[in-house]
Amino acid sequence: MKTIKLSATDSTNSFLKDLSQNSTLENFTTVVTQNQTKGRGQQQNKWVSDPYKNLTFSVFISFQDLKVIQKKYLNFAISLAIYNVLFTKNLPKPSIKWPNDILSANKKICGILIENTFSGDRIKNSYVGIGLNVNQETFPEYLNNATSLKLETGIAYDLDILLPTVLEEIKKNIKLLTSKKFTLLEEKYLDVLYKKNIPTMFKNSKDEIFMGIISGISDFGKLQVQLEDDTIKEFGLKEISFL
Structure with missing residues (x-):
């Protein structure tokens, strides 16, 4: 698993997509930056992250036989991977907010952006962008629902140790996906889905x-x-x- 470390870039997803167009990438090639200047979230939203304090990275994943109709299971696999790692950190009330925000109680701690390329009715490649708030302790006023691992646990985390842990969990869940364990992934996702079965x-x-x-x-x-x-x-x- 190759990891490319950048001191700064506008968007790790954009960097990874450009890289894949000009070279053949090893599966699970990861681009991580200390300073992402134009991070992107869902619906053209910006992802704001203080430099050197958080994990902002993207993972390249190629598929041989994942149909477009099965795309939701890819989202389940990635969301659960982040959730599983954070669950071990004793966060208060961790959950996944549809489709793939990770929450601690009612506050957002992680955002995920999955961008795909297609070949016929198959997903060819995925570019999985992840912004995980780790050691940031203050956020802009308009992000009043944001939080971080340090704010929730009182512990400062080593980013170089946390990243491989997250990547290994992603690999494990992608193995479930490519083994077509769709029912298992859906059950696990629904078990931790924010506000499920609550009026x-x-x-x-x-x-x-x-x-x-x-x-x-x-x-x-x-x-x-x-x-x-x-x-x-x-x-x-x-x-x-x-x-």
């Missing part, structure tokens, strides 16, 4: 507020919510938010 207030893309209960994830990775009339409605990433 919750949501807001849709029309700013309508409604009560619902998260019941599962559809075949296409959409969030399934049971409404007050007991019907199940499915929502994409930009179609629903927690109130």
Whole structure:
């Protein structure tokens, strides 16, 4: 497993994608930087991270036989890998917030961005970007729901030790994925899904507020919510938010 360390870059995902277009990459090649200047999150959001304090890295994963329709299981595998590592750190109430934010209680500690290339009906390569808040102790005011390992546990972590631990867990879960252990991955993901089976207030893309209960994830990775009339409605990433 090759690791490329950069002192600074705009985006580790962008760097890794450019690298893969110009060379043949070993599976699980990882790019990690001490200072990511233009980190990206879901929905074109920015990922803000203080230099030298956190883990900002991307992993290249190639697949031989993963269908596009099975994409949600890739998300399960990566999310669970980060969750599993953080669970060992005795965080308060760790969970996965759909689709792949990792929370401690109600605060975000890790964000994941998965970008794929395709060949026909198969996923060819994935670029898995991860921003894990580790030793950062203050965040901008507009990130009032952000937290870090140090804030939650009172412990400062060695980034050079933590990164290989995370990468090994990713490799283990990708092995489950390529072995087609889809049911196991889904069960584990749903077991730790934030607010699952709990009556919750949501807001849709029309700013309508409604009560619902998260019941599962559809075949296409959409969030399934049971409404007050007991019907199940499915929502994409930009179609629903927690109130």
